[in-house]
Amino acid sequence: MNTQEKKDLRNKRRRELYAQRKIEPKKKVTRLQGSSGWTVKVVVAEKFSPRIAQKSPTKYQNLLLMDTELSCKLCIPTDEKDFTEIRNIQGVKTVKQFFWIKGKASVTVLNQNYWYMSCNNCNKISSENYGDIYHCVFCKCLEAQAIPR
Numbered sequence: 001m002n003t004q005e006k007k008d009l010r011n012k013r014r015r016e017l018y019a020q021r022k023i024e025p026k027k028k029v030t031r032l033q034g035s036s037g038w039t040v041k042v043v044v045a046e047k048f049s050p051r052i053a054q055k056s057p058t059k060y061q062n063l064l065l066m067d068t069e070l071s072c073k074l075c076i077p078t079d080e081k082d083f084t085e086i087r088n089i090q091g092v093k094t095v096k097q098f099f100w101i102k103g104k105a106s107v108t109v110l111n112q113n114y115w116y117m118s119c120n121n122c123n124k125i126s127s128e129n130y131g132d133i134y135h136c137v138f139c140k141c142l143e144a145q146a147i148p149r
Contacts, residue, residue, distance in 0.1 A: 118149040 117126045122139035128146035136144035 115148040117146040119144045120147045123149055 117128055117130060118124060119126055119136040119139060119141065121136060121141040121144050124136065124138040126134065126136070126144070126146050128134045130146055130148065132146045133143055134146065135142055
């Protein structure tokens, strides 16, 4: 893939991520050049933030998808055609990205723990306390940290 094709692909992704619409203000602003409206562009993905000169008439607003009840950041919705079905999570390697998860959980033993301590690198069970740094015998990580799983 040459440089121009890479640039075209980047621009195509940016065009897909930006939403543009025309918004008229409640009160039209009349200047010497005539009346003006507002154009609003919203950046949905932070990693594709545009670079706009300060004197440019185009202004961007970063938009974070928020759950107002829980105040936590949500991931960007995707099309169903992009879904990949995973039946067994044990085969999935450690990946640092967001996932949509659809599942069913049922509690069979009411007095069971819902979590256990595990290695932050390989997710194998650990007998260490939360936050302790230790040597993981499974993945051989020298500075593994015990996290709940």
